[in-house]
Amino acid sequence: MTTLADTLRALPDEALAALFRLRPDLVVPVPTDLSALAVRAQSRVSVARALDGLDEFTLRILDAARLTRDEDHGETSTESILTLSAGAARRVDRAAVRSAVDRLRALFLLYGPTESLHVVPGVDEVCSPYPAGLGRPAAELDPETAALVADPAKLRRTLLAAPPPARAILDRLAAGPPVGTLPATAAPGEGAAAPVSWLVDNRLLVPVTEPSGLAGKPTAVELPREIGLLLRRESGPLGPLRPTPPPVAGAAREPKAADSAGAGQAMEAVRHTEALLEQLAAEPAPVLRSGGLGVRDLRRLARGGGLDESTTALLLEVAYAAGLVGEVDLPGTVTARNGADQQMLPAAGYEGWRDGSLAHRWEHLARAWLTMTRQVGLVGQRDDRDRPITVLSAEAERAGVPAVRRAVLDVLADLEPGTAPGPDEVVDLLAWRAPRRSLGRDTGQREVLAEAALLGVTGLGALTTYGRLLLAQWTAGDTRIGETGDDPLGVRPDADGAAGGGSAAVRALDALLPAPVDHFLVQADLTVVVPGPPEPTVAAELATVAEHESAGGASVYRVTGASVRRALDVGYAAEDLHSLFARRSRTPVPQGLTYLIDDVARKHGGLRVGSAGAYLRSDDEALLAEVLADRRLAPMSLRRLAPTVLTTPHLVGRLLTALREAGYAPVSEDASGATVLNRPKVRRAAARGSVANRVTDPLATPRLSTPRLLGIVEQIRRGDAAARAARRAPSTVRGAGRPGGAGPGMPTAHAHSQALAVLQQAVRDKALVWVGYVDAHGATASRLVRPVSIGGGYLRAEDERTEMLHTFALHRITAAVLDE
Incomplete structure (x- = not known):
């Protein structure tokens, strides 16, 4: 019987290269010879990987091959498979069966001529013991x-x-x-x-x-x-056969409408993510000792953002995967509630992300979602020990999730633009395309559709134009070995968007989103309306001078006395605030706003606070007298040191707070009397990289270029030739060191001198030579090598088969014969 190794050995180089392109795992690492390649091609792991990519119909045809094997030689034929497949109630096209057989032969799950096909043994080990669901005879x-x-x-x-x-x-x-x-x-x-x-x-x-x-x-x-x-006389021996994938009759959407709906949802996803991170910045969440955030913190964040808990968990997981959130260790003397010694808060790269355009920010999140190995749908469920799975905990880690996302989005990408299939149709199609991979993953596939809608990758159930571009860019970013310009480490050079306009997905989304505005509308009730997404500078200015009230297509802020005082505390002067509102507002600045700014500015700094415990000074003696007589400040224990100076045993911060709560507008000063600008302190976790910067799909295999494939074929053939030649070593070499053929022994003096002369000549001529030697265990062996040098009692030579340098002790060499 012809073995698989013999079949592979008879293939031309182009056919072997085609096999490696279909099954790249066979050359990672490169096998030493064709026999090793045949062993690997029949192994359980490699066969299972090949079977995982087969559709339902091809797997049924493989079952037909298993069922039609004869008992004596284990052979079948294409005609036998066609005969068994023809028994279906709905006649199956013979061309479809032949095509499936050809695919199985190309993958070398079947090998041999069409009249005597063999199934590789690994198939029976990996597949069900009951082919096509039929029992034993x-x-x-x-x-x-x-x-x-x-x-x-x-x-x-x-x-x-x-x-x-x-x-x-x-x-x-x-x-x-x-x-x-x-x-x-x-x-x-x-x-x-x-x-x-x-x-x-x-x-x-x-x-x-x-x-x-x-x-x-x-x-x-x-x-x-x-x-x-x-x-099964009605359905056929193999059961119902579906040579073609099930049709998808999804609802037809207008592509522009789907893009617009998706763009709106993308903008909401970015806005909600920023709001959640701002909540974490204001009140960091403690990290549980088991990892992740607690249920109470998740509910607090969801309530503050006006979201449900599942959406909040998704956005937090995506933000963490994108490197926007991280853990920070608390000082040794500080312990958060629940005994946690870490807190979750925005990472160092958060400001850079927040200052980008909406499309760039969305792309950063979407890439992280595509590649993160987190199944968010598990949050809230119970693990094997009946403990709740919390957001960002290790229990939600699933290595195969990126492959599930890719498979689901590939289904949507293969449809006509604007087609919105139902979840059942997507699950059914995936079950046909890759039954082994889809088994037990229907829940995860439905979760992917829901998450894609929440993030704006899909709109009205259809894949958006920019989502299609993002998916194509992600697929093209897989690791390629041997291609010019690709990083062998798998780092995506465009993970954060190319310079000068970003990626195609960013440009497509930018065209759908409203243009950022650099102005706002100030109304008589001191509300500030931003008619669109604000530019980063406008958003930063409003965050300082006004209180945020609501968000959406138009953001609403309100100017209050406290917000004006906060702006003055960080360094604004009254003239700066008047100039800011006059420059940015497209409506006349209300007189009430002007009065409010002037009134707060007039009072601001009238009192000066320094450290004594703390002291309070003012050039206005009447104002100090008023403060001293104010009963609300009695707990501060104020004492007059001079007509313009009061002191308190309490610290500066507490005095400032008490004065502001009593309606005064003090400012802090340093020892020289200079005003101390009170900018809010921002804590950030250490910078973290996004998972989108690296390929994380466990099913992704290296794509080898044709020259590299042919080079691998040449290397394997050279190793195979050397291995086969090693089994045909000259008898003088194989028998050396065995006196009378009785067993191993050390060489005689005459044989040793002859071998040394042959080796010295081989070093000069750089020729191949067969070397017989006795190893450390007393066993004789032979090897085809190319001598490099002789000295110090040792021979150094290169093995032709492994291309490795070996060292042989000269006193153990039994014979040396030049290779002919």
Whole structure:
């Protein structure tokens, strides 16, 4: 029988390169020879990886190949597979079957000529032991059942006599898998065991586990293959076959409408993310000792942002993956509530992200979502130890999630623009495209659709234009080995957007979003309306001089006495505030705002606070007298030191707070009397990189260029030739050191001098030479090498097969023969 190694050895270089392109895991690392390649191609891991990419129809055809193998040689043929597939109720196109067989042969899951195909052994190890859901032949299970199936008329009468409950069990097992269990607690012939007992008694089912009599011990029964084939007479031996993917009849949306809806949701996602991070900056959340944020903190953030908890968890996870959130250690003497010694707050890169355009900020989040290995849908569920899974905890880590996102978005990308399929249609199509990968992942696939809608990747259920561009850019960013200009470490050069306008997705989204505005509208009630997304400088100015009230398509702020005082505290003068509102406002500045600024500025700095405990001074003696007599300030224990100076034993911060709460407008000063500008202190976690900067898809395989593939083929063939030649070493080398062929021994003086002369000549001529030697265990061996140098009692030579440098002790060399 021709082995797989012999088949691979007979292939041309282009065919081997094509195999490596389809199964790149075969050359990571590069095998030493074709025999090693054949072993790897039949291994469980490599076969499972190849099977994971096959669709439902191709896997059924592989099952047909397994079913039609003869018992003697394990061979099948394309014609046998066609014959078995032709039994389907809906006739299957023979060309589709041949195409599936050709694909299996290209992947070398089947090998050999079409009339004698072999299934690689790894397929039986990885796949179900019941091909196409059919059981084993009756002859392997029970002689009496075999006699029953050998009599077609008797078998048909027995099936027709089966009670309805028993027939329902047969139909269920015939659909696959063919094995069922029955609890041993059920009494034979009663309840659920009654129809099974009838089937066993009439030899239609065969017990494959002897009843033990122990309570709760299940008894397994198996439906023989011949009976399963008879019950499938309407659907065919392989069951219902779908050569083509199921159609997707999703709702048709106008592409512009889908893009507009998605862009609006993208803007909301960015805005809500910024609001959540601002909440964390104002009140950092403690990190649980087990990792992640607690349920109370998640609810607090959700309530503050006006969001539900699932959306809040998604945005926090995406922000963390994007490097916008991080942990910071608390000082040794400080402990947060719940005993936490870490807090979660915005990272050092948050300001840079916040200052970018809306489209750039969205792209940064969307890339992180695509590549992060976090399944957010698990948050709120229970783990194996019945503990709640919290946001940002390790229990929500799932390595295969990026592949699920890619598969779901690929389905949407393959449809016509504006097509909005339902979740059931997407799940069904994925189950056909890759049944092995999709098994048990339907919940995760539905979660991907919901998350894509929340982040604005889809709009009205359809993939947006900019989402399509982002997906194409992400797919093109996979690691390529041997391609010019690609980083072998897998770093995406455009992960944060290219300079000069950003990526194509950013430009497409920018065209859909409203242009940033550099102005606002001041109304008579001192509210400030920003008619669109504000520019970063406008947003920073308003954050200082006004209180934020609401967000949306138009943001609303309100100017208050406290906000004006805050602006004065950070260094603004009254003239600066008047100039700011006059420059930015498209409506006349209300007189009330002018009065408010002047009134607060007039009072601002009338009192001066320094450190004594603290002191209070003013050039206005009447004002100091008023403060001293104010009962609200009695807890400060103020004392007059001079007509213009008061002191208190309390610290400066407490005095400032008490004065402001009493309606005064003090400012702090240093020892020289200069005003201390009171800018808010911002704590940030250490800078973190976004996961979007690196390929994280565990299913992503290196794409090799054609020259690199051909180079690998040449390397393997050279190693194969050397390995085969090593097995044909000259008899003079193989027999050296074995006197009379009795066993290993050390070389004689004459043989040693001859070998040394041959080696010295090989060093001069740089020729290949066969070297026989005795190893440290006393065993003889031979190797084809190219001598490099001789000295110090050692030979240094390069092994032709492994291209490695080896050192041989000269006294252990038994023979040396030039290679012919």
